[in-house]
């Protein structure tokens with residue numbers, strides 16, 4: 001039988017509870033306790049959103065193929081999932097909601113897109129035995145300043161874990177593209193405006209080491225394909241051989257061809 005606490009002992013218990021409550025609050029601040037897909041409380045990624053992501057990313061899809069489409073005049077563009085539902089919410093939370101912990105949720109689908117893109121490219125034409133350079137789409141200086149880091153790079157680097165084993169070829173992280181000039185925020189631009197905004201906007205900072213090398217472009221969301229296309233152009237200008245573009249998500253094609261500003265998307 002428990003002996004009721006009295007006097008000093010009860011006060012000590014109350015104080016201890018207070019400390020624990022404060023500690024709990026701090027832990028809550030450190031570890032998100034709401035779902036990055038649906039904001040349900042109590043978990044950083046709930047089972048419902050996990051199931052929806054599994055369904056959405058079950059099969060990486062070819063956004064553009066070698067026959068030529070709006071997204072890529074040449075080469076494959078592969079996306080892991082449509083940019084919708086929990087994928088869209090999680091990307092927004094990851095990039096702009098300080099939920100960098102969601103990289104562990106979003107990296108596996110991006111990894112699947114990377115592996116698929118490499119396999120498709122290898123099936124189309126023999127790849128070099130040399131190291132495959134993995135080049136992320138560049139981030140503007142303004143975006144880096146606002147966010148303090150480059151979320152796309154955080155995600156892509158996590159996705160690369162295990163890619164060498166899965167593709168059977170050595171890979172090297174190569175963030176060599178940078179903006180050659182200032183570009184506008186793509187968010188409210190039409191498809192034509194996006195293309196003009198990114199035309200000749202990137203340049204390689206390391207042309208020497210990329211010359212003749214196979215490279216894979218990685219991005220988070222493909223919308224009109226303007227960013228992917230400009231990455232490919234800049235890498236070719238540096239003498240590299242872009243073999244494909246892999247992305248976590250792609251917007252529905254009709255959204256990219258509607259002609260009006262694409263409000264469904266914040267990215268390029």
Ligand SMILES: [Zn+2]
Pocket residue numbers: 035036037038039040045046047048049050
């Ligand atoms: Zn959820």
